[in-house]
Amino acid sequence: MLINLSSALVNTLQERRQQLANLIDFPAILWSGNTNPRNFPANVFPYRASSHFLYFAGLPIPNAAIRLEAGKLELFLNEPAPSSALWHGEIPKREEIAEKIGANVARPMAELESWVEGAATIATQDAATWTQQSQLLNRWVLPQNPPQGIDLELAKAIVSLRLTHDAGALAELRQAAAVTVAAHKAGIAATASAKIEAEVRAAMEAVFITHNMTTAYNSIVTVHGEVLHNEHYHHPLQPGDLLLVDVGAETRMGWAADVTRTWPVSSKFSSTQRDIYNVVLAAHDACIAQIRPGVEYADIHLLAASVIAEGLVELGILRGYPQDLVAIDAHALFFPHGIGHLLGLDVHDMEDLGDLAGYEEGRTRSHRFGLGYLRLNRPLRPGMLVTIEPGFYQVPAILNDANVRSKYQNVVNWERLTQFADVRGIRIENDVLVTDEGSEVLTAALPSDANTVEDLVL
Ligand code: GLY
Ligand code: MN
Numbered sequence: 001m002l003i004n005l006s007s008a009l010v011n012t013l014q015e016r017r018q019q020l021a022n023l024i025d026f027p028a029i030l031w032s033g034n035t036n037p038r039n040f041p042a043n044v045f046p047y048r049a050s051s052h053f054l055y056f057a058g059l060p061i062p063n064a065a066i067r068l069e070a071g072k073l074e075l076f077l078n079e080p081a082p083s084s085a086l087w088h089g090e091i092p093k094r095e096e097i098a099e100k101i102g103a104n105v106a107r108p109m110a111e112l113e114s115w116v117e118g119a120a121t122i123a124t125q126d127a128a129t130w131t132q133q134s135q136l137l138n139r140w141v142l143p144q145n146p147p148q149g150i151d152l153e154l155a156k157a158i159v160s161l162r163l164t165h166d167a168g169a170l171a172e173l174r175q176a177a178a179v180t181v182a183a184h185k186a187g188i189a190a191t192a193s194a195k196i197e198a199e200v201r202a203a204m205e206a207v208f209i210t211h212n213m214t215t216a217y218n219s220i221v222t223v224h225g226e227v228l229h230n231e232h233y234h235h236p237l238q239p240g241d242l243l244l245v246d247v248g249a250e251t252r253m254g255w256a257a258d259v260t261r262t263w264p265v266s267s268k269f270s271s272t273q274r275d276i277y278n279v280v281l282a283a284h285d286a287c288i289a290q291i292r293p294g295v296e297y298a299d300i301h302l303l304a305a306s307v308i309a310e311g312l313v314e315l316g317i318l319r320g321y322p323q324d325l326v327a328i329d330a331h332a333l334f335f336p337h338g339i340g341h342l343l344g345l346d347v348h349d350m351e352d353l354g355d356l357a358g359y360e361e362g363r364t365r366s367h368r369f370g371l372g373y374l375r376l377n378r379p380l381r382p383g384m385l386v387t388i389e390p391g392f393y394q395v396p397a398i399l400n401d402a403n404v405r406s407k408y409q410n411v412v413n414w415e416r417l418t419q420f421a422d423v424r425g426i427r428i429e430n431d432v433l434v435t436d437e438g439s440e441v442l443t444a445a446l447p448s449d450a451n452t453v454e455d456l457v458l
């Protein structure tokens with residue numbers, strides 16, 4: 001909290017507040033969120049401020065609120081207790097913090113209740129804070145409830161700002177991407193001498209800690225890539241295993257990267273692993289080649305689906321014409337998630353607002369197996385940052401399901417599939433900025449072609 005914001009960044013924050021003022025004609029109050037004690041008040045879980053707060057305030061100030069009106073920011077924050085200096089050192093006073101973030105006024109928290117009239121808000125994730133929000137605003141403000149009335153208007157205004165990134169955000173996102181690339185290189189290099197997944201994770205997160213960053217989400221470092229968000233790290237690394245590694249950094253100000261690579265523990269892909277890897281890579285490359293303003297992200301997802309279907313037909317795993325297979329969601333047996341999502345202050349940016357950010361107004365989620373997990377369904381615009389993350393997984397819960405087996409009985413060559421048993425999960429994920437001309441892969445410095453990945457593991 002002691003970091004200083006550059007004057008350029010303070011200007012950026014002021015511009016964001018002014019842009020919000022251009023979109024709404026009522027005040028907004030955004031809470032940062034409370035610290036959360038583990039077993040006594042001074043021993044807290046790692047603190048993460050609400051992203052909407054961070055977007056306008058810049059710094060992760062715990063237990064604070066900001067009131068935004070007509071481009072002005074009022075900070076509500078209590079002074080630290082006098083005794084806290086003993087344990088935590090000198091904490092800046094409210095006025096100093098207010099000055100750092102370019103606030104116009106600073107007041108104690110107790111005064112906030114006099115300033116809530118007519119104000120909109122967005123629910124924070126922690127219960128202590130949304131309870132306080134509900135009490136002060138005299139209406140339920142719950143993270144699981146879709147916002148309504150002026151809260152919905154505020155949410156839409158913030159979405160329209162956060163959908164595309166300004167220069168201040170991009171500088172942070174580039175730092176997160178660069179440190180994430182360095183972490184993946186460290187993880188690849190650590191594999192040869194690592195005995196269990198945790199050692200690779202440690203080598204990677206050490207890079208974040210060295211840069212005074214943290215993880216943007218719980219790291220996935222697993223030889224069981226078929227568990228999409230596997231958070232266990234105890235498995236031994238054995239020759240013949242693929243290690244699926246989805247690890248991304250978060251900067252001090254909360255901006256995220258989200259990168260996945262899959263590499264062979266032994267440094268050599270088996271022929272079956274290489275075949276599937278190249279199908280996933282072909283989908284990844286084809287999607288990135290199509291990214292430019294105006295393109296529908298749903299079409300990028302369908303492109304990945306058809307490249308994967310085509311590749312699996314060529315390998316004899318699926319039977320039929322790729323377009324027909326995609327139409328019956330046969331690709332989703334092996335690629336059950338969406339091609340990616342928005343990335344920004346959160347790894348699935350603004351998903352606290354449901355599909356308000358991800359889906360163009362008037363569009364809703366499909367009920368189709370192959371489309372239901374698509375998190376972004378909008379035409380792309382310059383300044384959007386999205387992930388592209390095709391994958392192939394043999395998920396037992398899908399492939400052993402009796403209904404799936406009977407529906408896709410003749411579409412899948414189940415016997416041929418058994419020959420690919422050493423491919424449990426592969427994903428390749430990069431962070432792609434939509435530019436005026438096309439796209440820029442912020443994480444391009446991390447190789448993804450099979451031969452180069454093999455060489456790096458050695
Ligand atoms: N790291 C989570 C995701 O890729 O969506
Ligand atoms: Mn992702």
Ligand code: MN
Pocket residue numbers: 246247258259260429
């Ligand atoms: Mn990821």
